[in-house]
Amino acid sequence: MVRPYAMTRGRTTSAGQHRLDLIAVVLAEPEAGDPESDPTLSPEHVDIVGLCRDTPQSLAELAAELDLPVGVVRVLIGDLVARELVHVTRPVPPAELPDESILRDVINGLRAL
Amino acid sequence: MIFGRSERGKPPVEPVTLKILVAGGFGVGKTTLVGAVSEIRPLRTEELLTEAGRPIDDTSGVEGKHTTTVAMDFGRITLREDLVLYLFGTPGQERFWFMWDELSEGALGAVVLADTRRLEDCFAAVDYFERRSIPFVVGVNCFEGAARYPEDEVRQALDLDADVPLLLCDARDRETVKEVLIGVVEHAMACAADRRQSVTT
Ligand SMILES: Nc1nc2c(ncn2[C@@H]2O[C@H](COP(=O)(O)OP(=O)(O)OP(=O)(O)O)[C@@H](O)[C@H]2O)c(=O)[nH]1
Numbered sequence: 106m107v108r109p110y111a112m113t114r115g116r117t118t119s120a121g122q123h124r125l126d127l128i129a130v131v132l133a134e135p136e137a138g139d140p141e142s143d144p145t146l147s148p149e150h151v152d153i154v155g156l157c158r159d160t161p162q163s164l165a166e167l168a169a170e171l172d173l174p175v176g177v178v179r180v181l182i183g184d185l186v187a188r189e190l191v192h193v194t195r196p197v198p199p200a201e202l203p204d205e206s207i208l209r210d211v212i213n214g215l216r217a218l
Numbered sequence: 219m220i221f222g223r224s225e226r227g228k229p230p231v232e233p234v235t236l237k238i239l240v241a242g243g244f245g246v247g248k249t250t251l252v253g254a255v256s257e258i259r260p261l262r263t264e265e266l267l268t269e270a271g272r273p274i275d276d277t278s279g280v281e282g283k284h285t286t287t288v289a290m291d292f293g294r295i296t297l298r299e300d301l302v303l304y305l306f307g308t309p310g311q312e313r314f315w316f317m318w319d320e321l322s323e324g325a326l327g328a329v330v331l332a333d334t335r336r337l338e339d340c341f342a343a344v345d346y347f348e349r350r351s352i353p354f355v356v357g358v359n360c361f362e363g364a365a366r367y368p369e370d371e372v373r374q375a376l377d378l379d380a381d382v383p384l385l386l387c388d389a390r391d392r393e394t395v396k397e398v399l400i401g402v403v404e405h406a407m408a409c410a411a412d413r414r415q416s417v418t419t
């Protein structure tokens with residue numbers, strides 16, 4: 106049992122990062138090197154890169170998968186972004202609704218489930 | 219996992235992600251509803267007290283207690299490789315309402331689940347979405363043994379605007395839950411169209 110915030114060395118925010126949405130998607134940088142060779146990274150950092158390598162994952166999924174608080178995973182992702190090991194795609198900004206065509210696709214997709 | 223392994227050399231697609239919230243009173247069927255359509259079992263995430271910046275738990279004397287477990291249902295529906303819908307069940311307890319702000323940011327819309335035997339339990343959720351102009355539909359979860367009320371009566375009791383859709387559902391039944399979610403997206407589209415209209419006229 107580890108105190109979750111020990112992993113982030115007590116940090117609750119990551120430098121230069123605006124708060125990641127729960128459904129922001131994290132992708133590993135294809136050209137990124139091996140995170141395991143970086144001694145400053147924790148095993149959890151390495152896990153995140155591994156999880157995102159084949160399949161993009163949302164912040165919420167990563168937190169659930171790693172069984173860590175969302176706040177901790179946010180900080181860890183911030184570290185990885187700073188090292189250019191992953192990048193993050195932001196969801197559609199709150200004020201603008203996604204394209205009507207996307208919403209139609211959602212409706213059709215739900216119907217077809 | 220979800221999006222399938224990428225072929226060698228081909229970068230994985232970056233999906234568009236959307237979220238819909240599921241709110242409502244204690245025991246009204248939120249977890250059941252998310253589970254009925256999600257391709258993953260409902261997961262729970264943990265939130266951080268300090269991060270929320272609100273001293274909701276008195277932690278004096280409990281040094282080192284920085285996190286609390288807030289049950290938050292979380293479901294996923296992959297509509298297409300590049301289009302994923304997430305469902306988040308909002309925590310029912312009032313002391314966790316601060317989490318709603320984070321959850322509702324950027325949400326496409328919401329479902330307010332209601333039980334006709336205790337309609338007042340969902341007043342707070344209706345207020346919340348109304349005040350923030352977040353498109354929502356009311357899903358009346360039809361429990362066995364609960365009397366069926368005419369739609370008008372339920373609308374009146376909730377003081378719903380005429381344009382807010384009210385749908386009957388069974389949170390355990392995938393088909394009716396799909397209809398409710400489709401209702402949310404359609405209503406969100408209609409609200410967006412209205413807003414555009416009022417901007418141009
Ligand atoms: N008969 C019937 N039972 C239901 C229905 N929906 C939910 N239930 C049952 O009601 C109980 C509560 O449902 P949950 O999905 O856990 O409710 P919840 O809103 O997540 O509850 P909290 O998270 O505790 O607020 C469970 O035992 C469900 O099986 C329904 O449509 N019909």
Ligand SMILES: [Mg+2]
Binds near residue numbers: 248249250291307
């Ligand atoms: Mg629940």
